[in-house]
Amino acid sequence: DTQMTQSPSSLSASVGHRVTITCHASQDITHYLNWYQQKPGRAPKLLIYDASNLQTGVPSRFRGSGSGTDFTFTITNLQPEDVASYFCQQYAIVPLTFGGGTKVEI
Amino acid sequence: QLQLQESGSALVKPSQTLSLTCVVSRGSMNNGGFSWNWIRQPPGEGLEWIGYILYDVTTSYNPSLKGRVTMSVDRSGTQFSLNLRSVTSADTAVYYCARGRWASQRSGAFDLWGQGKMVTVSS
Numbered sequence: 001d002t003q004m005t006q007s008p009s010s011l012s013a014s015v016g017h018r019v020t021i022t023c024h025a026s027q028d029i030t031h032y033l034n035w036y037q038q039k040p041g042r043a044p045k046l047l048i049y050d051a052s053n054l055q056t057g058v059p060s061r062f063r064g065s066g067s068g069t070d071f072t073f074t075i076t077n078l079q080p081e082d083v084a085s086y087f088c089q090q091y092a093i094v095p096l097t098f099g100g101g102t103k104v105e106i
Numbered sequence: 107q108l109q110l111q112e113s114g115s116a117l118v119k120p121s122q123t124l125s126l127t128c129v130v131s132r133g134s135m136n137n138g139g140f141s142w143n144w145i146r147q148p149p150g151e152g153l154e155w156i157g158y159i160l161y162d163v164t165t166s167y168n169p170s171l172k173g174r175v176t177m178s179v180d181r182s183g184t185q186f187s188l189n190l191r192s193v194t195s196a197d198t199a200v201y202y203c204a205r206g207r208w209a210s211q212r213s214g215a216f217d218l219w220g221q222g223k224m225v226t227v228s229s
Contacts, residue, residue, distance in 0.1 A: 034215045
């Protein structure tokens with residue numbers, strides 16, 4: 001299986017600050033990488049697809065970059081409503097796998 | 107806007123079969139551009155992809171489930187189902203159905219999710 005190593009597992013930042021999460025794949029997944037946001041008791045929500053494409057309706061403060069094995073997810077100008085867990089997910093190779101998640105707090 | 111909703115038993119006894127259905131409303135599955143997935147999340151843990159089914163009934167399952175999984179699709183294009191056999195307490199989780207974009211012969215981003223169904227395995 002393709003292991004997705006996400007870090008950090010949790011972080012705390014101030015409103016208006018920049019947050020960065022990394023995701024490392026155990027093998028080359030080119031650009032087949034997505035990012036999701038999950039709030040407590042809710043289903044995950046797609047934010048970024050194919051490493052760097054913003055899903056329709058998602059605020060532009062969410063950004064993704066990277067290719068191959070190393071990817072970065074950034075929230076610029078952190079807002080109170082961004083408190084959630086964030087997961088990366090690869091779909092290059094079956095089985096599809098997720099990172100362990102990053103819990104973001106204010 | 108298409109909506110997904112999981113239904114099924116919330117409590118399953120060990121060694122029995124977990125059965126869930128995902129009802130597709132305000133639209134149809136009759137579109138070759140998507141895969142139809144099941145994903146689960148044990149309490150307080152991360153996400154695990156279980157598998158997908160395409161409308162042509164092609165399936166792909168996570169090998170970690172050791173052949174216990176079967177997925178099917180209703181030909182009316184309004185629902186798809188999950189059967190997980192020989193369950194144990196390790197199968198206790200919130201089960202989500204989700205639509206995946208089909209691209210480059212791959213099940214891609216999960217852009218639409220059901221609200222999730224908590225299933226507990228216990229005697």
